[in-house]
Amino acid sequence: MTIKIGVVTFPGTLDDRDAQRAVRIAGAEAVPLWHADANLHKVDAVVLPGGFSYGDYLRCGAIAAQAPVTAEIVKAANGGLPVLGICNGFQVLVEAHLLPGGLIRNEKQHFICRDQRLRVENVNTPWTNQFTQNEEITIPLKNGEGGYIANPETLKRLEGEGLVAFRYLDSNPNGSMNDIAGLRNERGNVVGLMPHPEHAVEPGFGPDSSVAMKSGIDGLKFFTSVINSLVNA
Amino acid sequence: MPKIIVEVMPKEVLLDPAGKSVNNALHRKGHKDITAVRIGKRIELHFDRAVTDADIAEAQQIGESFLSNAVIEDVVSVTVQN
Numbered sequence: 042m043t044i045k046i047g048v049v050t051f052p053g054t055l056d057d058r059d060a061q062r063a064v065r066i067a068g069a070e071a072v073p074l075w076h077a078d079a080n081l082h083k084v085d086a087v088v089l090p091g092g093f094s095y096g097d098y099l100r101c102g103a104i105a106a107q108a109p110v111t112a113e114i115v116k117a118a119n120g121g122l123p124v125l126g127i128c129n130g131f132q133v134l135v136e137a138h139l140l141p142g143g144l145i146r147n148e149k150q151h152f153i154c155r156d157q158r159l160r161v162e163n164v165n166t167p168w169t170n171q172f173t174q175n176e177e178i179t180i181p182l183k184n185g186e187g188g189y190i191a192n193p194e195t196l197k198r199l200e201g202e203g204l205v206a207f208r209y210l211d212s213n214p215n216g217s218m219n220d221i222a223g224l225r226n227e228r229g230n231v232v233g234l235m236p237h238p239e240h241a242v243e244p245g246f247g248p249d250s251s252v253a254m255k256s257g258i259d260g261l262k263f264f265t266s267v268i269n270s271l272v273n274a
Numbered sequence: 275m276p277k278i279i280v281e282v283m284p285k286e287v288l289l290d291p292a293g294k295s296v297n298n299a300l301h302r303k304g305h306k307d308i309t310a311v312r313i314g315k316r317i318e319l320h321f322d323r324a325v326t327d328a329d330i331a332e333a334q335q336i337g338e339s340f341l342s343n344a345v346i347e348d349v350v351s352v353t354v355q356n
Binding site: 099100103107136142143145146148150190191192 | 288289291295340341343345346
């Protein structure tokens with residue numbers, strides 16, 4: 042059977058086509074989902090891609106969190122559907138209260154665009170099961186409002202329960218508390234991160250690696266992970 | 275036009291980068307007595323009729339659940355102009 046992974050497009054989404062391509066390269070069928078269509082079209086998982094949904098008006102992700110398709114995603118996520126939020130998608134997950142905390146303007150005010158090293162700290166999710174614990178990966182990062190914040194109790198809970206999925210290595214690009222780059226929910230099916238795995242899935246178009254320029258495909262494992270978890274479900 | 279005005283400010287404990295930049299510019303212009311600038315949002319909800327107490331309660335709720343994010347912002351006032 043073919044695994045179907047939905048990729049949401051809001052007005053202002055930028056990385057939906059790259060996310061669809063990543064899904065196909067990983068071996069699944071990419072199903073475009075439209076923001077105004079309150080229907081997930083029987084997909085097996087959903088990706089909320091990056092961009093500037095609704096112009097980032099009000100707050101990043103705030104209006105997208107109220108979109109008809111998002112209400113369906115929240116319902117399905119609470120029922121266990123695997124959902125991955127990338128960059129603006131992570132902001133949408135936070136605004137939709139599927140993940141805790143908030144994302145604010147980068148500490149030094151700059152929009153940061155670079156290849157970023159991360160440590161995968163939780164491999165017990167549908168989106169990370171092909172990584173090894175504490176594996177170090179490099180995928181592109183590009184955001185202006187990626188500073189993760191949460192109150193002290195929430196941070197303590199995230200750390201105590203192992204809900205930090207990804208942590209920045211080398212220098213923290215945006216002032217995120219505890220160097221948090223990405224989170225998972227308690228159940229593990231919802232994962233969000235600021236860096237972009239969908240831009241590191243095909244040799245020739247990824248980050249530089251020790252092997253060759255632009256050969257990095259560390260992002261591919263996000264998508265092969267979810268396919269693996271769905272096939273073996 | 276009757277309206278409800280909701281004002282949202284970044285939390286006191288958080289760095290407000292926009293306010294800090296404006297404060298720096300003011301200091302360059304010689305306004306040394308200004309110690310800090312903080313920038314928030316004023317959101318107007320317009321009505322074609324008089325605003326009721328129920329509208330105000332609803333605006334408060336909208337303000338706290340959607341117009342602001344409690345993790346980073348506070349609703350500092352909800353006022354009416356009838």
